[in-house]
Amino acid sequence: LGGGTFDVTVCDITGSEINVIGTDGDNLLGGKDWDDRLIAFVAAKFQEKHGVDPCEDLASAHDLRQKCVNAKISLTRRPKVNIFHDFGNKVLRLAVTREEFEAMTADLLARANELTMKVVSEAGISLDGIDSVLLAGGSTRMPMVRDALTAMFGRDPATDINPDECVALGAALTAAIEAAELAGEESPVDIRTHDVTSHSLGMVVYRGGKLYNSKIIGRNTRIPAEKSRDDYSTSHDGQATIDLWLVQGEQPDPLECSVLGHFEFYGISPRPAGQTRLSVTYRYNSNGIVEVEAMDLDSGQILPHRLAGGNVTLEDLAHNRAPMQVAMIMDCSGSMYGANIGLAKKAALGFCQRTLAQVNRQVAVVAFPGGVRATPTADLERLRFAVESLTPIGSTPMAEGLADARNLLRPRAGVQRVFLVMTDGHPDDPDEVVKEIHKLRTSGARIITIGVGDEVQHDFLAALASGPSDFHFCNEALELEGTFINLATELSARETVQSQV
Numbered sequence: 013l014g015g016g017t018f019d020v021t022v023c024d025i026t027g028s029e030i031n032v033i034g035t036d037g038d039n040l041l042g043g044k045d046w047d048d049r050l051i052a053f054v055a056a057k058f059q060e061k062h063g064v065d066p067c068e069d070l071a072s073a074h075d076l077r078q079k080c081v082n083a084k085i086s087l088t089r090r091p092k093v094n095i096f097h098d099f100g101n102k103v104l105r106l107a108v109t110r111e112e113f114e115a116m117t118a119d120l121l122a123r124a125n126e127l128t129m130k131v132v133s134e135a136g137i138s139l140d141g142i143d144s145v146l147l148a149g150g151s152t153r154m155p156m157v158r159d160a161l162t163a164m165f166g167r168d169p170a171t172d173i174n175p176d177e178c179v180a181l182g183a184a185l186t187a188a189i190e191a192a193e194l195a196g197e198e199s200p201v202d203i204r205t206h207d208v209t210s211h212s213l214g215m216v217v218y219r220g221g222k223l224y225n226s227k228i229i230g231r232n233t234r235i236p237a238e239k240s241r242d243d244y245s246t247s248h249d250g251q252a253t254i255d256l257w258l259v260q261g262e263q264p265d266p267l268e269c270s271v272l273g274h275f276e277f278y279g280i281s282p283r284p285a286g287q288t289r290l291s292v293t294y295r296y297n298s299n300g301i302v303e304v305e306a307m308d309l310d311s312g313q314i315l316p317h318r319l320a321g322g323n324v325t326l327e328d329l330a331h332n333r334a335p336m337q338v339a340m341i342m343d344c345s346g347s348m349y350g351a352n353i354g355l356a357k358k359a360a361l362g363f364c365q366r367t368l369a370q371v372n373r374q375v376a377v378v379a380f381p382g383g384v385r386a387t388p389t390a391d392l393e394r395l396r397f398a399v400e401s402l403t404p405i406g407s408t409p410m411a412e413g414l415a416d417a418r419n420l421l422r423p424r425a426g427v428q429r430v431f432l433v434m435t436d437g438h439p440d441d442p443d444e445v446v447k448e449i450h451k452l453r454t455s456g457a458r459i460i461t462i463g464v465g466d467e468v469q470h471d472f473l474a475a476l477a478s479g480p481s482d483f484h485f486c487n488e489a490l491e492l493e494g495t496f497i498n499l500a501t502e503l504s505a506r507e508t509v510q511s512q513v
Contacts, residue, residue, distance in 0.1 A: 015149075019036070038124075050083060211262065245286045247286070267327065345381070408440050435464070437468065460482045
């Protein structure tokens with residue numbers, strides 16, 4: 013029981029072999045919590061007497077903390093202490109007994125007792141099967157802690173090791189063993205330790221509209237460890253990448269766990285949603301370093317990966333705040349002249365308004381022909397100007413529009429990219445279009461296609477889309493507005509962890 017954390021470990025020591033059987037901890041429980049209770053008690057008494065809170069002043073609060081820490085230490089040896097505190101020309105002299113101190117912190121001790129019982133139980137050992145209780149951390153000097161351990165195990169804890177120094181002594185022994193091993197020399201001490209994981213290691217998955225912690229290496233697994241799970245799959249059509257969040261903790265909700273790393277795996281062959289099966293392997297070595305590996309089970313390929321950049325957090329993912337960029341690639345060929353272009357503009361503006369109503373959204377506008385009309389932006393007025401400037405003229409160079417959009421929306425870790433293509437005809441350059449679509453798919457982009465009118469080749473546009481649900485057909489331009497509204501709604505509701513497995 014240290015100043016800020018509480019940990020319990022059960023070990024089996026046989027000769028020179030030290031095997032950790034089970035371990036757990038509470039990083040929100042420590043000696044400081046006992047200090048805080050005494051500080052709050054004294055501050056309340058001061059305010060009760062003088063009508064002012066001594067902790068509202070930083071210097072006074074610091075002084076009171078030091079006095080209460082000293083009082084806590086004194087109560088280890090004495091049944092009663094006197095605490096003097098002055099603030100604002102007002103003085104308090106307060107006597108605090110050990111019984112009062114133990115009463116005001118009884119719930120803290122109960123938390124420590126509960127965790128201790130839990131670790132022993134999970135180790136598969138009865139309380140009377142524990143031969144010795146070793147104390148570590150200065151807070152274990154408190155009589156209430158030692159009395160609780162005596163009552164729990166039926167014997168007094170060992171006192172032949174200084175609890176303030178034992179961790180440092182153990183670290184020194186470990187350092188000596190490691191140094192000798194690195195130097196190729198004989199170890200100065202004949203000790204071999206075998207540790208276990210103190211917490212489970214998992215990855216974040218998306219299931220049923222929520223994020224979950226999918227555990228791969230369980231708590232109390234012997235280190236070094238290597239564990240794999242092969243029951244993962246992609247979650248949307250054409251998915252070529254996955255964001256893997258490595259988390260540590262026992263809770264099903266990853267927001268209640270600690271994030272240890274965020275990686276981007278890429279190179280997955282695009283397939284329909286759910287048809288790519290993935291295996292994820294964690295390796296945890298004796299130095300506490302975790303290695304992560306993912307394999308495409310259908311191709312047998314080990315996926316390359318890199319550290320994910322950007323500032324996206326799990327909270328962003330859980331609350332649909334992860335960045336998204338959408339490129340509207342609009343057909344401005346001569347066939348769109350007249351009412352059609354007006355209806356397309358109205359639909360596009362409505363889409364921009366609804367999309368930008370969500371945080372971390374940007375929209376770009378590209379015309380074919382016509383090129384880039386607006387780079388990715390969240391400025392609705394800029395987008396309004398870009399959309400209004402769309403002018404139908406010439407042929408249908410769709411590949412040029414796709415290339416312009418691809419150059420605008422470069423892949424970035426944690427940022428979803430959606431390419432929305434609207435056309436009322438067939439492209440001049442279908443082979444080049446297919447090549448551009450392939451580049452987008454292999455970079456992890458989502459492609460949505462919208463066809464308008466009788467001249468559209470359904471099969472061609474459907475093949476360009478990331479999946480069957482990403483191809484939309486409108487009999488006439490009048491239907492465009494409803495289609496764009498539905499798409500904006502779907503994108504705003506769509507969870508931003510579609511790249512999760």
